[in-house]
Amino acid sequence: MALTMDDVDRFEASRPRLEAIAYRLLGSASEAEDAVQETYLRWQAADPGRIEVPEAWLTKVLTNLCLNQLTSARARRETYVGQWLPDGDPMLGPADTAEQRESVSYAVLVLLERLSPNERAVYVLREAFDYPHREIAEILDISEASSQQIFHRARKHVADGKVRTEVDETAARRIIDEFLTAATSGRTEPLVKLLTQDAVSIGDGGGKVPARAKAFEGALAVAKFMRGLFKPSKAKRALVGGSPEVYATTANGDPAIVAVVDGRVVGVTCLEVTPEGIAAFRSQVNPDKLDRVTRRWAAADHGEPLLRGAF
Template identity: 75%
Template structure:
């Protein structure tokens, strides 16, 4: 039986939640959209009248699709050119999902999305469903085919892995933004010493070009190496202008709930830098420049009230 208008409306009402779950599970907006569309196709083919709890059915189908994709993604990423980073989402993107609690905000932060790559598929699923969407362990167990006790143990392991990766204490959002603005001013000012002072001694800079644009295969490590790289990155040259295709505008904004630097050319986002700001300084700079992972950010940027850039390079 083809789906009724009511069935389609029911699914569309659930789509934002499903996309938010899929994005956290996969770290990719485009893959999340594809996974949710596959759930819709299965919803259309199902005998909806026999589904007792549609929301639970949709979540289970989606989660298991994402688990399969995560398993195959590990193999694909072994052949990925350079470093793999998640796709950043700018402030206001509905795919970011709920942000009412500290757990929900943390689960979609860029740092945690990157750290979730260390988790097994099941650890990632339990962590996302529990921390970001407050599913009880009984429901998570039903979705994943586990016992409640196993779900609780998996969550404990996942939380420990995330906590181990974020050993430093963080600063509040307003302070983090001020530090990022100060860092950007130092980077565009061309002096090394102010940059080094804003970084932790063991700071790291990671870039994801996906083989599409230049990005160093290995991260820069140590405050001095990162500072030199950042100074060079924001130093205008004729070669860089030719490479990016026009005048560059640099803005400080918000991505994945934290301060971010957006680099745009003619309204097209060509890079998003997400600093991880701690009480000791900036510990990690994650730079997404793979154009395949910036399409959604560009669409959001085009519709945003961007204000004046903090830096222009012609």
């Protein structure tokens, strides 16, 4: 049935929250957009005038679409070429609390991949959006007691794997400045000093761009890889279509390095920072996952690059 302007406005007012939930559940900005669009189509097919609490109805529809998507996504990721990583292009939605900001961090999104679909849904709705267990139970068609048990189990799984330091734009730039200075020095030792002993580096090329299937592990191995990565070569320039400019920014609340060639984002690397040093580099170089990042990058004010001709 045709929607009234009030019905459309009501949905659009909910869109940022729905996108934020979907992104945290799916770890993919493009899949989140698709889930929200499908929710809109179902809103259009329903009779909004008979829906008593539109926000609850929309959240339930979206969450269940995402749960179905997660189930099929797990099967697809079993055959994914190399490491699978989130897009690194957050739909933040509400970000007023530490929990909301943390729930969209790259490190936590990776940890959420270890949870079952129900665990992930309960954790996101409760931890990031502060939904009461009574409402979560109604959304997922489970008991309130089950929602509480699932949440405590999921929270423990996530807490066991995370140690994160929040950084602002200024701190992010300083951290990246230090890293780039070390990475372009041609020496391994300055890089090792910036890393934790158990540092890792993971890349997602999706079979489209070369990326090591197994993570680099340990400060020395990661430092050697990063030193080589920032050594210019014709082969690297040919691979990305030119000589990249490198910018410092934040992505998913973490310091991030963005490599850009002729306005096209060719890589986003998020740095997981702990009190002991940089614990992880997670690089998204799969071009299929960077289209939306490129569009957003073109519309943003990103200042001058820190490095030209990086590769």
